[in-house]
């Protein structure tokens with residue numbers, strides 16, 4: 001049984017959040033980004049956060065948030081992790097790390113070897129780098145993948161994970177090719193954009209554990 005960490009992202013209802021926890025997710029993601037079909041207000045995110053047992057980590061997603069909204073989001077939701085999913089710089093994230101007592105993850109769109117060089121700039125600042133497909137209509141949650149071989153050839157030195165187009169049918173192969181210690185999914189466990197499907201959540205977690 002694989003011990004790969006599992007993040008189910010873009011949860012927005014108590015029922016699907018509980019289903020992710022029950023299915024064995026190690027991390028649950030709450031997206032606070034108004035253009036997203038998965039957006040949750042800070043107040044709703046705080047309510048969802050309170051349902052999550054201590055054994056499961058809560059990841060709050062922000063995109064190019066300014067300092068004051070970032071601080072407000074942290075104090076309202078009290079997540080274990082803030083995942084920065086925009087064009088945030090290493091310098092800005094180093095400041096966040098200095099002032100907020102929260103683990104930081106940085107999402108990096110993986111296009112080519114240069115993207116890996118960019119990711120290295122977050123070493124010592126981000127507790128984890130999440131490799132995703134490059135931004136499209138949305139910065140994340142687009143349901144499209146990237147070339148896993150880029151990572152297979154150059155695994156990062158810091159903790160990392162993969163996202164982008166994963167689903168119950170391909171996640172075992174993604175783990176096999178990349179050796180990723182964490183897998184993240186959103187669209188692949190939905191029946192429509194922003195609508196999570198409990199059976200697909202269960203199937204995804206089962207596929208990861210069987211990898």
Ligand SMILES: O=C(O)c1ccccc1NCC(=O)[C@H](O)[C@H](O)COP(=O)(O)O
Pocket residue numbers: 009010029031033036037038061063085132138139140141142143144163164165166184185186187188
């Ligand atoms: O999911 C969103 O709507 C979203 C919006 C803005 C920034 C990030 C977003 N999601 C980030 C995630 O961590 C997703 O799980 C990741 O991009 C994978 O998404 P998918 O390809 O749909 O599985």
